[in-house]
Amino acid sequence: MKQFPVDQIVPEVKAALRDHRSAVLTAEPGAGKTTRVPIALLDEPWLAGQRILLLEPRRLAARSAASFMAASLGESVGETVGYRVRMDTKVGPTTRIEVITEGILTRMLQTDPALEGVGLIIFDEFHERSLHADLGLALTLQSRDVLREDLRILVMSATLEAEPVSTLLGQAPVIQSIGRMFPVETRYLKRPFEGRLEPAVVRTILEAWEQESGDLLVFLPGAAEIRRVEMLLGEALTDSRLRIAPLYGILSAQAQDRAIAPAKQGERKIVLATSIAETSLTVEGVRIVIDSGLMRVPRFSPRTGMTRLETIPVSKAAADQRRGRAGRLCPGVCYRLWPEEQDRFLQARSTPEILETDLAALVLELSLWGIADPAELAWLDLPPAGAFAQARELLRQLGALGDQGEITPHGRKMAELGVQPRLAHMILQAILLGHGSLACELAALLGERDIVRRGQRGHDADLRLRMELLHSFANGGHSSGRDVVVDEAAISRILLEAAEWKRALAIEADRGEQRGGGDVIGLLLAFAFPDRIAQRRTNGRFLLRNGRGAVLEGMQPLTNEAYLVAAELDNQGVDSRIYLAAPVSLADLQRECSEQFAEETIVSWDRETKSVQGRKRLRLGALMIKEVSLPAIDPQELLQALLDGIWEEGVDILPWTKASRQFQQRLCFLHQQDGSWPDMADEALAATLEDWLGPHLYGMKSAADLNRLNLFSALEAVLTWDEQRQMDELAPTHLIVPSGSRIPIDYSDPAAPFLSVRLQEMFGQQDTPRIMRGKVPLILHLLSPAQRPVQVTRDLASFWQNAYFEVKKDLKGRYPKHYWPEDPYSAVPTNRAKPKS
Known part of the structure; x- marks a missing residue:
C-alpha cells in the first residue's frame, strides 16, 4: 500500500488518544492526515467498535475524502466509510467512519447530545475556523464534560497555531507531521498589474501554458471572476488538449467531481477555483498554481444588520496553502500576481468567521x-x-x-x-x-x-x-x-x-x-427579511424598516412601488443600493405580520407650530404607516409635553416682564451671596420647570397660551411669605437717593448690582449706598443731566474728594444752566437743573 508521511506519526496519535481524551495534529499539505488517520484508528481498544465522525468544511471535500478512503479499503462508499452532507447521504449498517460537513455535526448533537455510538470526532482543516466548526467544537466539549467522558476529540490542521487549541482542549498533546512536499518555485510580478483582474490572470495562464507542463490550478476570488476568465480563455486558447474546469461551492456535485478528477490521456486541464481548493482536496495532475491573491468573504455589520461580500487579500497562511497545491505530486511552480515585497503586508492568518459574520x-x-x-x-x-x-x-x-x-x-x-x-x-x-x-x-x-x-x-x-x-x-x-x-x-x-x-x-x-x-x-420576503421592508420616500429612494436608506438605481419596475422588501443590498454609502427586491402590499403586511406593527399615541411639542400636538401613529420599525391627530389629549400628558416644549425652546419663551425678570435677578443675587436661597438662573429654572411652573400651566398647550401666564406670581410662589419679606429687605427693588427719587437697582449681574443715577441727585451723600444689610456696596453709574454715564464708582466718598472736580469742569461747560457746587458734601441734591430756592 502507498505510504504517506503521516503514517510515521500514527503511533504518536494512537498513544495520545489512548492516554488523553484529546489531541492536536498539525500536518503539512500532502501528508495524508485526512484519509490515513481515521482508518488507522479504527481498531483502537478505546474506540470499542464505535464510529468515527470526520468533519470537513465543504461537501466536495467530504465526498472526496470518503471516496478515497473507501477505495483504499477496496470498498464502495457506504460500507466501512460513508458520508453525510446536506441533501446527500451514503452510509450503511457497517459504516464506521462517517465523513460529514460541519453543520451536520450540529444537527447530530442537537438530536442526541450524548452522541451514542460515536467514540471519536475529528475536526479536519480546523485552521479555516468556520462558524460551524467553532460551534461544533464548543458544543462537543460541553457534551463531553456533562454526558460523555469517554468521547475523544482530535483537531487536525495544516497551518493551525496549535497551542491555543491545545489549551482549549485541556492541554492536549500536540503532534506534528512533516508533509511530503516537492519543491515549488515561486514567481512574482515585477510590479502590480493595472486594470481588471481577469486579463492579468489570463496573461499569466497563457505564459504558464507555453512555458510549463502539467495541469494548472488558478485561484480566483469568486464565481463571477471564474466565468469571465473562462470566457477570455476560450477566446485566447484554441489548443485541442485544453479542458477548462470551474470549481466553486455552488456547482453540482458532478461538476465538482469532474474538476478534481485526473485529466484524460493527452489532455491538459485548467481548474479555475475559489478558496474551496486551498485545503482537503488533491486536484490530480496539478503542478502549476496561479494565485490572484484575492478571496471573497462575508462581512456582517451589526450597525446595519446586513452582510455583504468583500474581496480582500489572502492571508499569508492561505497563500502558502495555495502554493503547496503545486507540490503535492511532483515539483511545481506558483505564479503570484503581486510583487514579492507585498508579502510582508499580508495578514498572517485569516480572521475566524465567528468574528465577522451574521450570527x-x-x-x-x-x-x-x-x-x-x-x-x-x-x-x-x-x-x-x-x-x-x-x-x-x-x-x-x-x-x-x-x-x-x-x-x-x-x-x-x-x-x-x-x-x-x-x-x-x-x-x-x-x-x-x-x-x-x-x-x-x-x-x-x-x-x-x-x-x-x-x-x-x-x-x-x-x-x-x-x-x-x-x-x-x-x-x-x-x-x-x-x-x-x-x-x-x-x-x-x-x-x-x-x-x-x-x-x-x-x-x-x-x-x-x-x-x-x-x-x-x-x-414571503417580508417573512425572511422583516428588517428590510422598505417604504418609498421619492422615486427610487426608500426607507428601510431598520432606519437605513436604500436606493434603486435608474428607472425600474419597482421604482414607484409604495412598499417593497429588499432581499439583497450592498450596505455601502448613505443609501444602500438594492440589488434584489419585490413589492409587497401594506394590506398583506398588516394581515400576516400584524404583531410587528406598533400603535402609539404621541403627545409632544411641535417646534414649528410652537404648540403641543397629539397624534396617533401606526409604525413598522422606522416606517411611519399612518398618523392622525388626537381629538382630545390627557391633561397630564398635555402638561408634560408643554413643559418639554418650554425646556426645548428655553425659558425665554415665557412672557417675561420687567418686574418678573428683576425678581429673578434679585434671587440670583441672593443665591450668590447665600446658597440657601433658591437658584433662579435660567438653567436652574429650566431644570425645575415641573416644580415651580407646572401648577400654573393647566389648560395651556401653546406659546400663545403662555401669554396668559402671570410669570411674576409663579416665580414669587417659590418663596414663603417670610422669605419674600426678607428678600425686600436684603435686595430691595429700588433705592431712595438724596434727591428723594426712587431709583431701581439693576441686578442683571448678580456679582455686581448697580444703581444708575444722575450725579446731581447724589449731592450730600457721604458714602456709597449698600444692600444686604450693609454688606454689599452698590456700583454707582453716575449720569449726566442727559442720562449719559460720566463715572462708575464703588467709592462715592473718594469720587467726591478727587474725580468730582474734573468731572464738574466738563459738565459745567456742557450744561452751564445746571447746578455744579464746589462742595458736593454740603450741596443740596436735586433732580432738576437747580435746587428749589
Missing part, C-alpha cells in the same frame, strides 16, 4: 441547546457582543425567540430545517399560507448567485422576473418574454435544490394564487 444561525443553535450567554461555553474566540445582540433581535422578530431570549416552538421548527434562519422562517410561514412550494423555490433562488447575468442586474432588481424565468425553464421554456441573459446552470441547481426541499418537507403544489406569486413573493 443568527449560531444564536438559534445555542438557544436550542439551552444557552443564552455564549460565555457559558468554551471558545477559541467568543462571539462578538454586538453581532450576537443583533442576531438575537432578528430571531425575536422572526418569532424564534421569546422576550427573555428563550427558544419558542417555532424556533425549534426553524432549527430542525437546518437552513439559514431567515429562510427557515419564510418556508414555515409560507407552508401555513399554502405557499410552501413557492417559498422553497424562492429560498433556493436566494441561496444562489443571481440568475440574471451581471450586465443586466443593475437594470431590474425585481425578484418577480427571476421567478418568471425559473418557472419558464421548469416548464420547458427558455424565456420570460423579457430581454435578459440568464445563467441556465444556476437555474438547474435552483430547481434541483427546491425539489429536494419540497420532497423533504412533503410539500405539494401551492393552493390559491398562481405560482408566480405576484405580491406573494414580496410577502
